[in-house]
Amino acid sequence: MAATELQALLRFLSQDAKVPLTTAMSKIKELQQHEANLTTPEKLATVKAKDIMSIFPDEKVAKAIVAAAKRVTKKRAAGENAAPSPKKRKRDALVPDEPIGPEDLEAAVALPVSSATEEELAAITIFSNRAPLFLAFTVTLLKHTMPEQPLTSRLSLAQAFISTSSRSRAVSLGIQTLDRKEVEAEELLAQGQPKVNIMGKEISILKRWGYEWERESVTAPTSEQDTAQNKTHELETEDGVADAQDVPNFEEQPALWALDLESLRKSNRSDITLANVRAGNNSSLPIYTPQSARAYLLKSFDSPADDKAPKSGASAKAAVKERNLGHLLRALAMLYDSWASTLDGVELDKRTWSWYVKVRPDVEQGVAGWGGKNEIRLADILALRRQP
Template sequence: MATEKDVQDLLRLLTTGRNKSTMMGAITLVKSLKSVNLHSICAIASTNLATLKNVISDEKTAKSLIASCKTHIKAGGSTTLKREADFASPASKRRKSSYEILDQPQTPAELEASLSLPQPSVDEEAISKSVIYTNRAPLVLAFAVQLIKYTMPSQPLSSRLSLGQAVVSLNANSKAVSLGIKNSSISPQSSWGPKIKIMGREVSVLKRGGYDWKSDESHTESQTDHKELDNVKRNEYSDNTWKVSESITSKKSTFIARSRRISSLSDAKASYQQLLLENPSLREASHNISAWRVRVGKNIIEDFNDDGETNGGQHLLHILREKNLDGVLLVVTRWYGGVLLGPDRWRLMSEVSRDCLSQHLQILGSIGQDALWGINHQDDIDSSFIDRAMPIFKPERARSYLLNSFASPIISGNLKKKKSLAEVNLEKEENLSLLFGALDLLFASWLNHLTSDELDHRAWAWYVRVRPSVEGGVAGWGGKGEVKLSDILSLRRKGQ
């Protein structure tokens, strides 16, 4: 059975040196290698060429991989990497903090313990009186990290930090492009793999299969909690409500996608007809393109309907196949604006479809209860936030960002003695505790009244309501301002 470390070591080997491959190609190869029980570097090094050629048909490439695995083992199985500058200096010269990482963790439990953050404050009076001074990005991170605790409770802190940093990165990239600061730097690989939606952003994720960070006792409790959570989510989904994307308009043509769970051919047809019957505006649309897939035993039954948009249904079916989804009906509605879009219509149809289907990935739990990493697909992201071996957002950097981003407002004319660095750092940690406390009170007040999807959807609007005010346009990029925690408390459900 492959451990997470086995997989990570193998991915590192496949994406570096003479075997360098794309992450997408490496992950695909690892899956194929597992099918013939070659789940680690040691297993590949000790196998024969004939076995490996069942996966890698090219003999030269197969020999090269075996040689690389043997060399890796002889070298001690480690690659010397330059340490991050933040940890390069002796521990005695760095600031002392209760939340400082001193040693590289060796086990999942040690990793989670090393990432500890200040506990959320439960002092509502202190929270209501507090004001913090920060910029927008770390506030997005704090929102996301605490939100995931409620929408995806199976995720450990390391995953919450990684996923939260992915949201920050996607948001910053989108803003920079809209301001003209840079051109879009999203890789073509961003369309690959599973995605989940967090605060309105589609985050590409990597499963951390077999990552067990809890003690036996807490793990048993967690399994019970997860089963109860799964039942809740199945009950949520049993009414087969439609998931709806945001609409996109280009050259006067508007696209919007809808999807729902189905169980049979007759269910697909009935659901499609009911959708049009209950929505007169859809009946007036130019096209209602559809595709569906259903699993019957070990077989998949699938079909599509162009509804006048040539090859449109086949395009939607390709999307469902690519995401390996079954039991789903996907409908994309188009209102034609009189201007031909050409091939761009496929991009727009794909975008609204991914938006819609990502909601299924989150609510249905298609990713299971596996811990996740947030994947980076941008070419120019700050490398300190990215793992050197795999393009994932490192939880350590996200944690450090949180601990150092929430200062107290500067009071003009204050003649008090200047605070020491240690005092400033302690104050930031206390402010983070208060902020976490405010967010916990907010999310907990709505938890039993909204689905996970609805809570996630509202979180972005809540963030917008309380984020610091900065100058508009490029001048406000990275600008800081005050955030009153009482404003966060005011967003709680009334009567709480």
Template sequence: MTTKAELQDLLRFLTQDAKLHLKDSMSSIKALQTANLTKVEAISKSSVEDLTAIFSSTKSAKSVLSTAKRVIKKRDISETGVDDNVSTASKRRRSEPFEELINPDSLAAEESLLLPTLEISVADLEPIVLFTNRAPLVLAFAVVLLSYTYPHQPLSSRLSLAQAVVSANSRSKAVAIGLESGPSAEAEGWADGQPRIKVMGREIRVLRRWNYERPKATEPGPLQSGQNLAIGQPSESDEQETWTERTVPLWGLDTEKLRDSNKSKGSPGAAPTSSLPIFTAQAARNYLLRSFSRYSEATDASPTKKSSLKDATTAKEHNAALLLRALDILFASWKDTLSRDELDKRAWSWYVAVRPDVETGQKGWGEKGKVELSQILKMRKVAEKSEESAV
């Protein structure tokens, strides 16, 4: 079995020493493991024929083989006897492009991302009106939706994927109202070769988290673990699902940042193999928790003592928890009725129905408005009155 350190060294060798594209390197990992070629020394003793079967190109196979032999030779003649392929790892740690990708995620890291939850009834939620702009509302919808449509994704992944949806939606809107122009980074081919998943009807590019270790302890509740959730009727696509959707945790890939950071290279094909930026879970969480105020407070003109920053932050986190609770009630009410794909499609129409009303065009960009939790709760499926009172 390949260890974490071996996987890290192997990825570094393929991308930095052998100069292979990251996506090609990652797609070859499984075949290299099967052939027991997870160490540079083992690769150096293999043959062009063996490597061609893995990399599907004689040219790439020869390059990998010769690079492996050169690395081993350099290692052998080193006066210190230190593996040059590993010795500089600590120096590169701050800029290591695969740091989040290949380092194991600890239980503490996942716990640091936990979202606030509230046990509050429908009756108590209905009078609440929040004040926000559209982007964080999309984020909230996507985070809760993913806990039902992709329940095996850890919370860190769901936050990253949800932020990717927000980014893609915001760019489309910016183009539509004339704030941006030209094709997207994905349309230009900057994410070619990376897998895609669909969230709220929008396809986003994702990056596989090869070395993620699921914590042995799981947190209760769908917003944290999602392990206790299941979608009702399977869709046709469910029968054809791949590792992308069910088994491997994912990051949302920031294709626009990838393009912006490599503009000098001129074309997608010239992008450096060591840089695939992602939407970080912590940034998405922070954005979610600081974006919701109470409408009554936002419009109250009466003089009041200014709240402390701590009090304001706590209040916004509480408001976010109220919204997440209302959304969870909505999605939970439909989970046994709709298929995964149907729930995903329905989510966008639900968001449109409750999003803040803002001015059209550029004037409405970033403008805030009301989000009535009662409107969210009206869309839930309630089979029996007794169920409604029990929620």
């Protein structure tokens, strides 16, 4: 999507449809990915409100957008789309003609929020497979172990951890094969790259120097926690017990991207060389994008099938999944918050795997269970909280 088209769509949503700019920013990718490619008022004018409720779950907002799209389209057809007045141009300055800023980028990957009470959460059961659940655990964990990292970084790092863990599991089950040359190529590319340790796995990173965003209000680690961050420890992972690793002092880190070594190896592009990597020429290096991690989370948490319930359309199903993700993240936040005053980041990192194992969906063992889905009870997550 060209920059001018993006700016035009943002202007329409924020000015004509009265959608808050941060909300509009967060919905751009979903509008692009809609089967009708809803990136202009003309295209939005051809759909019904229910068709975009998977993107804008609030029915009033969805109706307002469609109505605004029809109104703008009608004016344009009547030749009323004249050059903007100075006053209009001043208003348009709210959407700058330059790359998206950090605060808008963070808003664009915002995750759904639930206001459900503890009792309401305890009654909720969702339906999913194991990988997205572990991704949700990891994103929540990183908010406590890397509180200085923005959401874009936490999503990128969490996706890298889940992807590398899943690949290791696939190789161990014989679902995927890697020859020695592929392994050596990735090891070579990783040499000299800075790394962070997440639950016993080393994740190669790129440092996003100069990236400034509106930081969240997070309780700063205590001095004891800072000391513990530098201790070595052994962590259990899905592939067994990892070797003891030094946990880096995350307080000193700028914002980070997780480097996608597999994509880098497979690219075979002449402009991506080991020399470039080591020289810090990172503009063309593939990363695990926060958008892909967010999209994966949003589509992964359904509700258990109910044969008596009437069948719903795609937009309604998407809205259910988004709500379920919000409920899951709230339950996980309550779990981690309950332990945050007692356990430092190292201990939270260490316990996450055992917590996940206790609540992950039951599936068949081995290859037969790969990608299998089952129920996840939020009451089981809440039961893991520290008792007063």
